[in-house]
Amino acid sequence: MEYKQTLNLPSTDFPMRARLPEREPAAIEAWERMDIYGRMQEHRASAPKFLLHDGPPYANGAIHIGHALNKILKDIVLKYKALAGFATPYRPGWDCHGLPIELQV
Amino acid sequence: MRRKCRDYADRFVGIQRDEFRRLGVFAQWDNPYLTKDFSFEACEARELAAVIETGGLYRRRKPVHWCASCATALAEAEVDYDEHRSISVYVAFPAEGAGGALAPYAGSKPAVAIWTTTPWTLPANLAVALNPHLDYVLVEAGERSLLLAAAMVEGLRDKLGLGRTLATFTAAELENLELRHPWIDRPSRIILGDHVTLEAGTGCVHTAPGHGHDDFVVGSTYGLEAYAPVDARGRFSAEVPEFEGRFVFEADPAVVELLAERGVLLASEEIEHSYPHCWRCKKPIIFRATEQWFLSMEDNNLRARALAEIDRVQWIPDWGRERIYGMVKNRPDWCLSRQRAWGVPIIALHCQDCGSIESSAELALHAAGLFESEGADAWFAREIAELLPPGFSCSSCGGVNFERERDILDVWFDSGVSFSAVMESEFGSGVISDLYLEGSDQHRGWFHSALLASVATRNRAPYKAVLTHGFVLDGEGRKMSKSFGNVISPQDIIKRYGADILRLWVAAQDYREDLRISDEIVKRLADSYRRVRNTSRNLLGNLADFDPGTDWVEFSQLPELDRWILGRLHDFISRCREAYDAYEFHLVYHALNNFCSVELSSLYFDIVKDRLYCSARDSRERRAAQTTMYQILQALVRVVAPVMSFTAEEIWKSIPNASADDRADSVFLSDFPAAEEQWLDRDSAGRWEGIWKLRGEVTRALEEKRRDGEIGHSLDTRVILSGSGSEFEVLEALGAAGLAEVFIVSEVELKRDDSIRSLLVEVVAPRGEKCARCWIHAKGVGSHDDHPQLCDRCHAVIVAAAGTP
Ligand SMILES: [Zn+2]
Ligand SMILES: [Zn+2]
Numbered sequence: 040m041e042y043k044q045t046l047n048l049p050s051t052d053f054p055m056r057a058r059l060p061e062r063e064p065a066a067i068e069a070w071e072r073m074d075i076y077g078r079m080q081e082h083r084a085s086a087p088k089f090l091l092h093d094g095p096p097y098a099n100g101a102i103h104i105g106h107a108l109n110k111i112l113k114d115i116v117l118k119y120k121a122l123a124g125f126a127t128p129y130r131p132g133w134d135c136h137g138l139p140i141e142l143q144v
Numbered sequence: 145m146r147r148k149c150r151d152y153a154d155r156f157v158g159i160q161r162d163e164f165r166r167l168g169v170f171a172q173w174d175n176p177y178l179t180k181d182f183s184f185e186a187c188e189a190r191e192l193a194a195v196i197e198t199g200g201l202y203r204r205r206k207p208v209h210w211c212a213s214c215a216t217a218l219a220e221a222e223v224d225y226d227e228h229r230s231i232s233v234y235v236a237f238p239a240e241g242a243g244g245a246l247a248p249y250a251g252s253k254p255a256v257a258i259w260t261t262t263p264w265t266l267p268a269n270l271a272v273a274l275n276p277h278l279d280y281v282l283v284e285a286g287e288r289s290l291l292l293a294a295a296m297v298e299g300l301r302d303k304l305g306l307g308r309t310l311a312t313f314t315a316a317e318l319e320n321l322e323l324r325h326p327w328i329d330r331p332s333r334i335i336l337g338d339h340v341t342l343e344a345g346t347g348c349v350h351t352a353p354g355h356g357h358d359d360f361v362v363g364s365t366y367g368l369e370a371y372a373p374v375d376a377r378g379r380f381s382a383e384v385p386e387f388e389g390r391f392v393f394e395a396d397p398a399v400v401e402l403l404a405e406r407g408v409l410l411a412s413e414e415i416e417h418s419y420p421h422c423w424r425c426k427k428p429i430i431f432r433a434t435e436q437w438f439l440s441m442e443d444n445n446l447r448a449r450a451l452a453e454i455d456r457v458q459w460i461p462d463w464g465r466e467r468i469y470g471m472v473k474n475r476p477d478w479c480l481s482r483q484r485a486w487g488v489p490i491i492a493l494h495c496q497d498c499g500s501i502e503s504s505a506e507l508a509l510h511a512a513g514l515f516e517s518e519g520a521d522a523w524f525a526r527e528i529a530e531l532l533p534p535g536f537s538c539s540s541c542g543g544v545n546f547e548r549e550r551d552i553l554d555v556w557f558d559s560g561v562s563f564s565a566v567m568e569s570e571f572g573s574g575v576i577s578d579l580y581l582e583g584s585d586q587h588r589g590w591f592h593s594a595l596l597a598s599v600a601t602r603n604r605a606p607y608k609a610v611l612t613h614g615f616v617l618d619g620e621g622r623k624m625s626k627s628f629g630n631v632i633s634p635q636d637i638i639k640r641y642g643a644d645i646l647r648l649w650v651a652a653q654d655y656r657e658d659l660r661i662s663d664e665i666v667k668r669l670a671d672s673y674r675r676v677r678n679t680s681r682n683l684l685g686n687l688a689d690f691d692p693g694t695d696w697v698e699f700s701q702l703p704e705l706d707r708w709i710l711g712r713l714h715d716f717i718s719r720c721r722e723a724y725d726a727y728e729f730h731l732v733y734h735a736l737n738n739f740c741s742v743e744l745s746s747l748y749f750d751i752v753k754d755r756l757y758c759s760a761r762d763s764r765e766r767r768a769a770q771t772t773m774y775q776i777l778q779a780l781v782r783v784v785a786p787v788m789s790f791t792a793e794e795i796w797k798s799i800p801n802a803s804a805d806d807r808a809d810s811v812f813l814s815d816f817p818a819a820e821e822q823w824l825d826r827d828s829a830g831r832w833e834g835i836w837k838l839r840g841e842v843t844r845a846l847e848e849k850r851r852d853g854e855i856g857h858s859l860d861t862r863v864i865l866s867g868s869g870s871e872f873e874v875l876e877a878l879g880a881a882g883l884a885e886v887f888i889v890s891e892v893e894l895k896r897d898d899s900i901r902s903l904l905v906e907v908v909a910p911r912g913e914k915c916a917r918c919w920i921h922a923k924g925v926g927s928h929d930d931h932p933q934l935c936d937r938c939h940a941v942i943v944a945a946a947g948t949p
């Protein structure tokens with residue numbers, strides 16, 4: 040008898056290899072399909088609010104690592120606050136006036 | 145032009161929005177606020193009206209970068225620095241009648257020595273600035289004596305013919321003493337300013353508030369006028385009859401000549417230095433005071449009220465309070481106007497009949513109404529008559545012929561009033577944001593402008609807390625720059641590793657300082673990521689056949705080991721909650737790393753493997769381990785969700801048989817884990833500390849045997865522990881079988897021996913044969929005819945399994 044067959048070995052479809060660059064876009068699509076942001080607000084509709092006001096980055100060029108750092112920090116705060124029981128409405132903003140744009144145009 | 149600016153901004157809002165979404169950031173992406181939205185521009189006009197209502201807005205002259213050949217003001221971004229040849233001069237400002245600290249030395253004909261590279265600004269001189277923290281000396285110099293910074297004397301001794309030092313003064317002793325202008329019949333005076341350095345010159349700085357920014361700032365604290373007797377073409381006006389009509393740069397030699405004639409030229413030389421030039425015509429530019437709009441810091445006590453509000457805000461990290469407090473305390477009035485095209489106008493009208501300027505809340509509110517439907521473009525596109533409220537006329541002369549003001553508002557006023565345009569519009573007029581979170585440069589920028597705009601009109605800060613982060617440097621701590629080739633883009637990291645690795649990097653850094661990133665740092669984070677991923681996979685895999693509804697084991701029924709790890713889980717959850725509450729995400733990262741690699745991987749998982757794999761599927765001890773692991777997984781996935789959002793969601797969706805409470809569609813619709821009070825057992829935690837220490841000793845002993853080739857697997861041993869006292873009682877409480885499980889050996893024997901004070905560890909050969917299924921050596925192996933290779937436990941499991949259909 041092959042006793043190894045009788046062991047309760049772990050089994051899961053959760054893959055060892057993350058392959059994040061390939062999988063993440065699908066996850067974003069799924070979140071958007073389910074309207075995760077809207078669902079979270081609905082879920083905490085009667086909860087106390089935690090209001091983070093987004094400082095508007097300048098609408099010029101692609102994002103750099105500093106933009107990513109800033110928006111991810113904000114996202115960590117808000118997701119934690121949502122899990123901790125707060126309503127976390129969050130409206131992102133952009134600064135659109137000013138000289139750099141005027142000069143580009 | 146304004147149309148094109150709108151389109152350009154729209155294009156980049158679209159690009160950046162997609163990039164932010166790719167980071168896994170949740171937000172109202174389909175409803176962002178833009179400072180160019182009509183509703184925003186209208187709200188900004190209403191905020192301007194509110195500012196006007198307070199009486200704090202005024203118009204005054206202030207120096208700006210000015211290109212004399214283009215006849216226009218330039219913004220900082222339109223100025224290029226280039227080499228330029230100038231005549232520099234050392235000039236004596238007579239101080240014979242100064243009195244004060246200089247009175248005893250009047251007989252030595254004292255004069256203050258200054259140095260300047262722009263002699264043409266001397267006609268506009270109103271003061272000489274000293275550094276308040278430096279010492280100054282009066283030194284003999286031929287016929288007269290010269291005052292200069294003590295530290296500069298030696299370097300200038302030959303050039304200025306300096307002799308004996310007559311006296312030493314602190315700068316404060318000299319403040320406000322009256323000097324004479326070197327040739328014009330007008331006083332100049334000694335003032336103090338931190339901008340004065342010892343880099344060059346005498347430590348005494350010629351100050352013309354109409355021709356220099358620092359001069360203006362320091363001058364305004366002494367109430368000095370921004371005097372600039374130069375026209376838009378850079379020519380001296382009639383106020384300077386000796387040079388009237390001459391272009392300023394061409395007047396330089398004449399100024400030097402005049403100084404020599406008057407006997408106040410101490411020295412002169414040509415120098416080459418970096419100097420601002422116009423980006424369009426490439427000509428050297430000047431600083432020239434022109435009319436600008438300001439928000440007064442003193443009217444209505446704005447400065448004092450803003451300072452008081454700063455102390456009601458939580459600043460994270462706390463040095464942010466010092467920084468913004470110092471800035472608000474020392475800043476000049478806020479220059480709100482820009483001579484540009486793309487922005488929200490300063491709503492004011494110039495009376496064509498009497499020349500007065502009309503700015504009123506009524507006027508601004510009328511414009512706001514137009515902006516609501518057409519945007520701020522209306523100010524420039526509409527007929528002037530349409531900008532006038534019904535019945536509007538000049539308050540000075542009653543006239544109705546107006547021209548519109550062409551200046552626009554500082555972009556910092558745009559973003560500064562977002563608390564009104566965005567937050568109050570949505571949440572009501574009393575709302576104060578819980579948090580503003582930006583880079584630490586925003587103490588000067590957004591936090592500052594928002595504070596002033598809000599305190600000016602609402603008498604309170606627009607935020608309860610302000611969190612700042614540092615800047616991102618490369619792996620060696622250098623600034624990233626294209627020319628250096630050390631730029632790491634978020635797009636690259638996402639393409640190579642994924643957004644969750646970037647997110648983990650953000651959490652792992654102590655963002656209060658500047659942050660570093662490099663390939664190596666990212667690779668290290670990818671390693672920690674894999675540890676968390678493997679830990680999660682291990683938990684998921686062992687829960688495949690666990691149904692919390694039917695298989696749950698109550699806490700009181702759990703083995704000691706499981707109760708211990710739940711105690712650790714309690715600690716992990718509490719630490720992480722505290723760290724999140726304090727915005728110290730790097731502590732979450734460290735707690736996570738520790739919990740996954742030490743407590744879970746190298747201790748708990750290793751030990752429960754036997755129970756999970758070898759015990760009967762439905763046995764109490766296996767269900768106990770699964771109950772424990774279920775709770776660990778549920779906590780872990782929720783704790784990491786704010787950081788590793790993609791992976792947490794992936795784990796969440798892979799949890800088999802989640803209980804009804806744990807079955808939300810997304811981990812983000814669940815709750816942060818509660819650390820259950822019953823998991824806390826301080827006595828047990830203390831006992832386990834001793835056991836883990838002993839386990840370390842046993843492992844070392846086994847390691848030695850393995851190195852010597854005496855044993856293969858740790859299960860090929862029996863461990864004898866001899867000792868006495870309370871330490872030994874702890875071992876007896878857990879029992880020999882429990883200890884064998886923890887040490888992962890076949891058998892433990894406990895020998896109470898009062899002659900041994902400390903504990904004695906012996907590793908010997910096991911008793912019994914090795915079970916073919918679980919590898920434990922046990923006496924039962926060989927005693928079962930149907931399965932002679934199995935131990936009693938494994939035999940029972942196999943027989944029972946065969947018996948169930
Ligand atoms: Zn020019
Ligand atoms: Zn008038």
Ligand SMILES: [Zn+2]
Nearest residue numbers: 915918935938
């Ligand atoms: Zn066995």
